[in-house]
Amino acid sequence: MASLRSLPWLGAGLGYRGAIHDFLEHERRNLGFLEVMPEHVLEGPHEGRQRLLEMAKSLRVVTHSVSVSVGTAGGADSAFVPRMEQVSRDLAAPWASDHLCFTKVDDRNIGQLTPIPYTNATLKEVERSVKRVQQAMKRPFLLENISAYFRYRQNELTEPEFYQKLVRRTGCGVLLDVNNLRNNAYNLGEDPKRYLDAFPLDHVVQLHLAGSDWEDGKLLDTHGSPIHEEVWALTEQVLELAPVKALLIERDQTFGPLEQLAGELRRAGKMMEAAR
Amino acid sequence: MSLRSLQRALASVLLDDEARRRFAKDPEAFARRAGLEGRDAALLAGLDAGDVGYFASRRRIDRRAALRADMPLTVAAMEREKAVLRYFRAHPYALEDPLAEAARAAQWAQRAAKRGRASALAADAAAFEAAWLAVRSAPPDAPRKPSPRPRRGASAQVLRLRHDLGEALEDADPAKARRRVCWLVLRHGPDGPEAGEVPEVEARLLRGADGKRSAAALVASVARAARVPAEDARRGLEGLAQEALVSPLRPASSPRRAATRARAR
Numbered sequence: 001m002a003s004l005r006s007l008p009w010l011g012a013g014l015g016y017r018g019a020i021h022d023f024l025e026h027e028r029r030n031l032g033f034l035e036v037m038p039e040h041v042l043e044g045p046h047e048g049r050q051r052l053l054e055m056a057k058s059l060r061v062v063t064h065s066v067s068v069s070v071g072t073a074g075g076a077d078s079a080f081v082p083r084m085e086q087v088s089r090d091l092a093a094p095w096a097s098d099h100l101c102f103t104k105v106d107d108r109n110i111g112q113l114t115p116i117p118y119t120n121a122t123l124k125e126v127e128r129s130v131k132r133v134q135q136a137m138k139r140p141f142l143l144e145n146i147s148a149y150f151r152y153r154q155n156e157l158t159e160p161e162f163y164q165k166l167v168r169r170t171g172c173g174v175l176l177d178v179n180n181l182r183n184n185a186y187n188l189g190e191d192p193k194r195y196l197d198a199f200p201l202d203h204v205v206q207l208h209l210a211g212s213d214w215e216d217g218k219l220l221d222t223h224g225s226p227i228h229e230e231v232w233a234l235t236e237q238v239l240e241l242a243p244v245k246a247l248l249i250e251r252d253q254t255f256g257p258l259e260q261l262a263g264e265l266r267r268a269g270k271m272m273e274a275a276r
Numbered sequence: 277m278s279l280r281s282l283q284r285a286l287a288s289v290l291l292d293d294e295a296r297r298r299f300a301k302d303p304e305a306f307a308r309r310a311g312l313e314g315r316d317a318a319l320l321a322g323l324d325a326g327d328v329g330y331f332a333s334r335r336r337i338d339r340r341a342a343l344r345a346d347m348p349l350t351v352a353a354m355e356r357e358k359a360v361l362r363y364f365r366a367h368p369y370a371l372e373d374p375l376a377e378a379a380r381a382a383q384w385a386q387r388a389a390k391r392g393r394a395s396a397l398a399a400d401a402a403a404f405e406a407a408w409l410a411v412r413s414a415p416p417d418a419p420r421k422p423s424p425r426p427r428r429g430a431s432a433q434v435l436r437l438r439h440d441l442g443e444a445l446e447d448a449d450p451a452k453a454r455r456r457v458c459w460l461v462l463r464h465g466p467d468g469p470e471a472g473e474v475p476e477v478e479a480r481l482l483r484g485a486d487g488k489r490s491a492a493a494l495v496a497s498v499a500r501a502a503r504v505p506a507e508d509a510r511r512g513l514e515g516l517a518q519e520a521l522v523s524p525l526r527p528a529s530s531p532r533r534a535a536t537r538a539r540a541r
Contacts, residue, residue, distance in 0.1 A: 019348055019448050040345070073280035105280070105287045112290065112331070112338055117282070117319050125279055149334055150327035154318045218330060252341055 004140055004173045004205055007094050009276060010060050010246040012268035014261075016040065017251075018048040023258050024055065030265055032272070033060040035248050038087040038096075039067055061091040062206070062246060064098070064175075070129045070143065071102035071116035081136045088139060095205060097142035097175045100126070100163070113146040118157040123165055130170045142173035142205050147180040147221040151188055159184075160198030167203040174200060176242070177208040178234050179221055179250075186219045192234055196241070204242035209235060209268065210250035227264055232271075239275035247272050278316045285310035285320055290332045300325035339364065346374050347381065347405040348448035349441065353398040354385070356450060362393060375409055382406035397453050400437040404445070404460070404471075407433045411462045412469045420523035426494060426513060427487030427523045431464040434483045461521065477502045478512045485513075485522045 011032025014024060018040075024031065036056060041049055067080045088096045101113040116122050134141050143166070145159065157165070163174060176199065185192040209232075211225030227249070238244065247268045251261055285307065288295040299306040303321040312320055340360055344351040354360045363384050385402035388394035410433065417429030436459050444453040459479035462471040474482070480498045489497070491513060499509040516522045 019344070019352075022447075073283050102283060105283045108287060108291075110287050110290055111342075112334070114286070114290070114331075117279075119315070119319070121315075122279060149331040150323055152319045153322035154315060220334065252344075 004171075004203060005243065007140065007205060007245050008060070009272075010062070010094075011272045012247045012249070012265055013060075013062075014249055014265060015064070015252060016052055016055070018051065020251075020258070020261075021051055021055070023261070027262055027265060028059070030262070030269060031059060032269065033062055033246055033248075035064050036061050036087070036091060036093075038063050038065045038084045041087045041091075042083055056091050061093050063088045063091065063093045063096040064144075065096070066099065066103060066113065068098035068133060069102050069104040070098065070126055070133060071100065071114075071122070072104050072129070073102075073125055075129045076133050077104060078132070078136075081133055085137050085139075088137070093139060095140040095142055095173065096137055097144055097173075097206065099146050100143040100166075101146045115146065115148040115151065117152040118155040118159060118162040119152075120156055123157070123162060123169075126166060127169050130166065130172050134170065134172065140173050140205070142175040144175035144177050144208065145180050145199075146177070147183040147187075149187060149218065158198065160195055160200075163203075164198070164200045167200045172203070173205040174203045175206045175208060176201075176204045176238060177210070177221075177250075178238060179208065179210040179212055179227070179231050182228070182231055182234065183212055183219045183221050193237075196234065196237060201238070201242040204238065204244055206246045206248065207235060207238060207244055208248050208250050209264075226260055232267070235271065239271060244272070244275065278312070278314075281311055282316045282320055285312060286323075286328075289328055296325075296329060296332060300329065342374070343377065343381065346378055346409055347402060349401040349445050349450065350381065350385070350398060350405050352448050353401045353450040354394065357395055357398065359385070359388060359394040359398055362388065375406075375413055378402075378406040378409045396438050397450055400439045400441060400453075401444070401450070403435055404437065404441055404462075407435055407462050408469065408471065411464050411471075414464045416464045416466055416468075417520070419520065422524040422526035423487070424490055424526050425487050426481075426485040426489075426491050426517065426525060428482050428485040428516075429463050429465075429521060431462075432482060432521060433462045434479050435460045435462070436479065463521065465520070475512070477504055477509055478516055481509065481513050481516060482521060485516070487523075491525055 013031055013033035013035060015035040034056060040052060063084065065084055068076045070076045084096060099113050102116055103110050103113060167174060181192045181195050184190050209227050210221055211227050212219045212221050213225050249264050249268055289299045303325060307317040307320045351360060363381060366384060367380060382402040385394050385399040389396050389399035411431050414431035417431050420427065438455065438457055439453040440456045440458055441453050444450055458473050459476050460471055461474050461482060477498060480502055481494060484494050484498060495506055495509040495513055499506040517525050
């Protein structure tokens with residue numbers, strides 16, 4: 001399997017969403033890559049799936065899912081992982097990713113990226129789970145940090161410490177969501193810079209940037225707003241320290257005005273080029 | 277095993293209103309009743325009930341994305357009038373089956389439109405997209421035997437909409453819908469799911485083709501309701517049979533032929 005360092009540099013990209021198919025076609029030359037959710041390929045409407053696959057034929061693609069659930073006690077979704085690998089293989093994705101969280105318990109779908117406790121016992125469970133996923137996947141597997149809206153007071157490790165130990169033990173990569181760092185900082189009283197310093201930045205392969213909205217006094221990763229300047233500034237810092245191969249602008253709630261999204265894509269592309 | 281128990285207990289707090297109330301009232305007692313001990317009990321009981329409640333309510337963010345994936349035009353139309361949040365408030369938790377969730381959203385939109393709390397366009401979009409999901413998930417209609425009592429294909433759905441949604445559906449853009457009453461038939465045919473506009477008479481015939489009424493009774497009833505000559509309704513029914521939208525027509529047995537058949541047995 002390819003080491004994280006030898007993975008191809010992809011530049012800036014966007015996530016495939018059927019609602020912006022035409023826009024993605026229009027922006028094709030500015031797209032370094034396309035991030036595809038295997039769930040859309042496996043379960044999406046037939047017509048939409050065909051359009052997605054047609055576009056994916058001529059672009060570099062990485063896969064990013066929400067269904068692996070590496071944090072579930074007893075292991076990740078063993079039925080989903082081979083299907084994800086199949087999609088990743090079909091699309092020639094150099095890596096695949098999901099989130100460090102749990103979304104399923106006893107086949108019950110919680111429908112949310114739910115935080116796991118950062119304890120040594122959980123670390124052992126997740127380590128086993130990630131290793132099994134890695135065995136099933138024929139490409140590097142990355143884990144993304146989620147926006148957490150609650151935390152376990154009895155955590156034995158911080159989130160970055162948990163990541164540090166996990167990547168050392170499994171060799172998995174990190175998909176660092178810079179917006180989630182900022183959200184956690186505001187919602188849970190953490191310092192984003194402290195997070196950046198403490199994260200295993202040498203394992204960061206991909207970044208996610210998104211917009212957030214204030215709602216009920218909380219900062220939500222709605223993926224429906226322009227990226228905040230503070231997130232851009234944090235991204236600059238990450239790019240100085242981490243061997244980032246791909247930077248994704250995440251948008252999947254409200255897309256318009258699309259000129260704004262196009263502007264963010266170009267800005268991200270320039271940042272990636274400058275840091276290359 | 278203990279992490280599993282903790283996750284089970286937390287899942288119930290997140291997904292079940294009553295469990296969340298019990299958790300908020302006394303987290304430690306809740307953890308005990310969930311069978312948690314030691315550190316696991318402390319992990320659950322130590323959670324801020326307000327934060328957990330907020331996280332549970334945040335499901336609507338993800339839920340909106342899921343609903344948008346299945347019903348893009350509906351969500352686009354409802355977002356213009358802030359009706360998505362009203363729907364989520366009316367039904368705080370998504371149904372696990374996306375078809376059931378879509379059907380419920382469509383029913384809500386219909387009722388909301390009647391009360392002026394959602395637009396007719398949102399209701400039309402929801403009706404179409406929910407029906408399309410159902411048809412797409414249904415198996416292709418099997419060929420039916422000729423019958424004197426016409427029956428529509430198992431997957432077929434008939435909709436009366438107040439908007440022509442053709443272009444709007446293509447781009448998930450409510451602005452491209454045109455006000456016009458149209459009757460649509462959706463079905464999972466031999467070549468896959470399909471939807472098409474039909475004349476009102478044929479739509480009414482399809483709706484009435486439940487396999488219980490004779491062709492003659494159905495034709496007479498639809499001709500009366502649509503105020504068209506019975507001959508037009510009869511030709512419409514024959515056309516539907518030719519397109520395999522209803523079972524092939526077979527003349528009803530006359531009492532004399534039935535008696536002859538009975539003697540032959």
